[in-house]
Amino acid sequence: MAKKLNVTPLHDRVLIQPAVAETKSAGGIIIPDTAKEKPQRGIVVAVGAGKKDEPMTVKAGDAVLYGKYAGQELEFEGKQYLIMRESDIVAIL
Amino acid sequence: MAKKLNVTPLHDRVLIQPAVAETKSAGGIIIPDTAKEKPQRGIVVAVGAGKKDEPMTVKAGDAVLYGKYAGQELEFEGKQYLIMRESDIVAIL
Amino acid sequence: MAKKLNVTPLHDRVLIQPAVAETKSAGGIIIPDTAKEKPQRGIVVAVGAGKKDEPMTVKAGDAVLYGKYAGQELEFEGKQYLIMRESDIVAIL
Amino acid sequence: MAKKLNVTPLHDRVLIQPAVAETKSAGGIIIPDTAKEKPQRGIVVAVGAGKKDEPMTVKAGDAVLYGKYAGQELEFEGKQYLIMRESDIVAIL
């Protein structure tokens, strides 16, 4: 789903291609528009090597949910990416 | 009580279906309307694999109490869910 | 003194039935009305299984003192309870 | 100096009977009235069992100094007590 990028996240970081804004996702998950902090959805593009004694859980291709303010933005060939720590990911869809 | 969801909480996180608002729950627990932070009630739908050397205690189907501001909201097929760390759960009913 | 409740505190949490407001307790302990944070008194109703390598010290039936703002309120069959971490308890009476 | 109380401090806590206000203590220690936080003086009445691998240093009967805002107040048969962590005690007199 995501083409290979020349970006290697460091340590426990994960590069994510955020899902385009849609009111209903492919898997049927809807992110409600409420007062609480909303998890966001995206596809993992690349993962770091993990930290000492802490291997990574997610892998490239996983659809994941993450907190609204997680990560830092990065643009490559016109596409938006996010890079965040694995601990900012709350679930695999 | 809760149908199978395609959501796998990461690490020590737990997916919970909150109880609908009611003044008296099935188990007879009433959440008082007072000044203190009130625990909320729900059913565990899915649990993560736990963290290193910290297996999870709750399991799917458990009725649990959690803090009022715990977790992040998530909507699936018209139902509201919460995803939170197990440490935000205070008791199993 | 406290009937069996279907509430199992998680990890290091303790369920407590607070003493009713009285100026002099059965054991002769009076909680003074001063500027400092006042400990409160109650009876332990249920205790969690403890955390890894940290067994619990208090047990059901213990009369305990705890900080004024400790814990979260919970109501069951018309009685008020508090659920808190054992570390919020300062003494056994 | 202090009669036996039915109070068992939990973990690393210590029950202290504060010295009555006096400008010069029996041991000759005077607590100056200055801008800095002043240590206070009292007698240890009861000590907890300590924390894991951290036995207690003070014992019942010790005269100790502690920080001005240390501990929580407790009244028993007309006497004021303080309950605090051993780490709030700065010295044995």
Add this chain to the structure above:
Amino acid sequence: MAKKLNVTPLHDRVLIQPAVAETKSAGGIIIPDTAKEKPQRGIVVAVGAGKKDEPMTVKAGDAVLYGKYAGQELEFEGKQYLIMRESDIVAIL
């Protein structure tokens, strides 16, 4: 790309020569101008010896991304450098 500097970063620190401001980098990575904290790009010039049991991952010559406010500025022979902890680096390009 960067000439040898007489600067040895201490412990887990890394000396970086920031990329000159450009809208499109050599590797095609564009740093978007948005509200979120933007990662910055540079070349590693020198790395510290690491901390105890924590060897360094990046090496001199690596193109890296780092947070917008990471590090401290340093000027040498008219060129700007940044010195930061390796943990402030989010990815290797």
Add this chain to the structure above:
Amino acid sequence: MAKKLNVTPLHDRVLIQPAVAETKSAGGIIIPDTAKEKPQRGIVVAVGAGKKDEPMTVKAGDAVLYGKYAGQELEFEGKQYLIMRESDIVAIL
């Protein structure tokens, strides 16, 4: 220089007799009157037994420098003392 006091600092604490205010100390150290936090000078009078696996470094009689706001004041027979943690001491003169 300092007479024996009946004060035993607890754990990692140190009792210090501050140097009287002087613009030039005996050892030639002058504490400048600038905007930065100024270290203060005094003589160690008594030291605690240290913490587990952390023996004390300073000993009674040492002239030491410490931070301006370090410690708590204590008066004994008309002399001012300070009681502080050893980690608040920055150097031995």
Add this chain to the structure above:
Amino acid sequence: MAKKLNVTPLHDRVLIQPAVAETKSAGGIIIPDTAKEKPQRGIVVAVGAGKKDEPMTVKAGDAVLYGKYAGQELEFEGKQYLIMRESDIVAIL
């Protein structure tokens, strides 16, 4: 460059003689006048014995860079010194 001082930094602290204000240092390092926190330059005069299992890296005579607000000032025979933790030093020149 620096005469022997009778000051022994405690634990992981380092005594530093700051470089006099100059726009270009001997080694060609210029500290830019920008909005970011600027590292400062000085010569190590004395180092502590280190902490348990953490030997010191810098030694007397090293030219070092440190953060702008690092350390505490100390004056000796008309010269200004700084005393700081080794972790406040970012690089050896």
